[in-house]
Structure formats: C-alpha cells, structure tokens
Amino acid sequence: MPDTRIETPPAAFATTSLRVIATALVFAGLYYASSILITLICALFIAFVLDPAVVLMERMRLPRWLGALLMVLLALLVLYLIVYLVYGRALTFIRDLPSLVNPIQRIVFRMQTMMRDFWQRTSTVSPPTPEAAIPTVRLQQGSPLMQFLERGFGPFYAFTVGVLFIPFLVFFMLTSKDQLWASTLNLFPRERRQHVEDVFRGLSHMVRRYVLGNILVAMISTVLILPPFSAIGLRYALIVGPIAAFLSLIPYLGLALSLIPPLLIALVQYDRLGPFVAITVTLVIVHFLAVNMLTPKLVGRSVKLNALTVTIAMMFWGWMWGGIGLLLAVPITASVKAVCDNVRSLKAWGAWMGDG
DSSP states (O other), rough: OOOOOOOOOOOHHHHHHHHHHHHHHHHHHHHHHHHHHHHHHHHHHHHHHHHHHHHHHHTOOOHHHHHHHHHHHHHHHHHHHHHHHHHHHHHHHHHHHHHHHHHHHHOOOHHHHHHHHHHHHOOOSSOOTTTTOOOOOOOOSHHHHHHHHHTTOOOOOOOOHHHHHHHHHHHHHHHHHHHHHHHHTSSOOOGOOOOOOOHHHHHHHHHHHHHHHHOOOOOOOOHHHHHHEEEHHTTHHHHHHHHOOOOOOTTTTTHHHHHHHHHHHHHHOOOOSSHHHHHHHHHHHHHHHHHIIIIHHHHTTTOOOHHHHHHHHHHHHHHHHTTHHHHHHHHHHHHHHHHHHGGGGGGGHHHHHHHO
C-alpha cells in the first residue's frame, strides 16, 4: 500500500519557526523595553500635536529650531501652571495619604473577614481540625490593582528618567522633522514613497485629532465634575476631579475606574449615603455626556475601530504595559489599523479591525 502522508517541506518549516521566534522576540522587546517604548510613543504623540504650531511659526519666517523650542517651553509652562495650581493640595493629599489608606485597609480587611465567615458557614466541608486552626502568618504584597497601575510606569527611577527625556525627544523630533521624514522615505522603493508619505500624513492627523480631542473632553469633564464635588465638600476635589475625568476616557472601563478615587475618599470622609449617591450620579451623567456628545464632536471618527478590536487591544496592552497600556491601547491600535488599510497585503486585517 503506497504511503500517502504529506511531508512538510523543510524550507516552509524553517520559515514558520523563524516567524514564531521573531514574534516571541517582538513580544519580549515590548515587555522588557516598556519604559523606553512608552517614553518614545508619548514623545511622538506630543510632537504630532505641537507640529502644526511649529509649521505656522516656520511660515512666519521663524527658524524651525526656535519654533520647536518655543512650543516645548510653552508646553512645559502649561504643565508648570497646572502643577502650581494643585501643588498645595497635592502636598496635603500626600501628607494625609497614610491616614486615608489605613481606614480603607481596615474596611477591606473587614469585608474579607465577612466573606471568609460567610464562606465557612455555607460550605459543606467538615469542621477544621485543631491543627488547621493554628494561625498562620502570611506576607501580603501590594494590592493587585496598584501593581497593575504601577507596572506600566516601571520603577520610579525609569519613570523619572523617561519624563525628563520627553521634552528633549519632542524638541529633537520637531527640529529634525524634515531630515527624519526624508530618511524614513528613503527606506522604501521610489515608486512607493508617495504612498508611504500619504500613510504617515494620515496617521499623524489621526493621532493629533485623537489626542487633542480627548484632552478637550477631559478638560470639559473636569469643569463639570468639580462643582458637585465642591458642593458636597469632598476632600481633594481639585485633585480627584481631574483624575476621574481622565480615567473616564478609557473605553468601556472608564466609568468604573473614574468612580474608584472619589468613592475611596468619600468612604473615609462620610458616614451617610448622600455624598456617595451624588458622586455616582455626577460621574455617570458626565460620562454619558462625554461619550455621546463631546467625544463624537471633538474626536469624531478619527479612530475607526470596532468594539471587539478595542477590547482585545485593551486586554493586550493592559497586560503588556499595565495601567498606561490602557491609555495608549486605542491610539496604538488605531495607528496599526491605519497602516494596514494602506498596505495591500494587510488590508484584510485592517478591514477586520474596522467598524464598518
């Protein structure tokens, strides 16, 4: 009887193995070089946002390096003014943080005890033996939520170094834009350079509109959140309000995440139900307005991703880079889709990620 088995060609097997190894190396690079990549991506997004103003100054006969320097200094000045406005309250918040954490830990411990007692009463397991009743000492790490949020920023040193490097990276990207643009186009064949240039220009326009639109949405949300928080006398409202506004921008999880900081403060501050209802109603209304009115007007359809793609992207980048991965998941995935839409061999993937 003849042998009908189909053997895989060695060349095809070697190609598949190389692809698997290359994919594993890419994932390892994304994971272990997260602080460097996050710094570069943030600097690139900021450069996209500031570039139109630099181009305008260049048309006004101002040297490009001077326009780039002025825009970077202006951005730092705005950041300094924001820090200056909340500096006193931030110091008070940091000083009072231990007094806030201890009551929250006691409440969490009480809830854990209640759940454990409930589980023991409802379980059908036989009563514990005297040996099992001996108390054990367990070393507890930080909460999984804090570990998740801190993971994307990496160690404090790496995060600090990244923040210090961002202004310099933005300045060099803006100053050397033409040279970097020409060098990038030279990587492609001559007949494809115009197509590549169109892709990059569309990509920069999408990122610019997405970043600026979401910043405006967060600012308007902050203005709507602060008056109710101040009316109920919520402590650190000037800090907790903007944090809640920016957290609400995260797709799907935004409302739940935005509720955590103010409700934790209220849990320590109040012993009645009214402030909790006011905080929840305020954030639900503001989130509804932001999602259904502000975002479509200010951000538009610059990000054309379907719900499944956004969910998978948030799961992947959240697992890869932690808390900041959730913030960068949508613009990174939208950038990948923009590239796929303009590359013939990847158009099927771009269509799969799209919303229509």
